[in-house]
Amino acid sequence: MCRNIKTLHNFAPPATDDEIRASSLQFVRKLSGFTRPSKANEVAFARAVDQVTNAARELLASLVTSAPARDREIDAAKRRAKAAVRFQA
Numbered sequence: 001m002c003r004n005i006k007t008l009h010n011f012a013p014p015a016t017d018d019e020i021r022a023s024s025l026q027f028v029r030k031l032s033g034f035t036r037p038s039k040a041n042e043v044a045f046a047r048a049v050d051q052v053t054n055a056a057r058e059l060l061a062s063l064v065t066s067a068p069a070r071d072r073e074i075d076a077a078k079r080r081a082k083a084a085v086r087f088q089a
Helices: 017-032 039-062 072-086
Strands: none
Touching: 017 039
16 A cells, blocks of 8 residues: 555544545555546546545445544654654654
């Protein structure tokens, strides 16, 4: 899985449409192998991003959990601390 795709479920506040679309774009980029598609593939690429965005939005809306919602700031701080240890010089 691409490291740039972040978990969007069970956060307070919930994931925004922009976050869902950004994750969908990363997913389609990973699948296709294109950072930016050629003109010939541009329509298919954009359509795939739209379809994955809609599927992700539907998935997130239908998921249920009994766990308390996670705090975005705490989660981001944990990721930064983990990255600092991993990439320290």
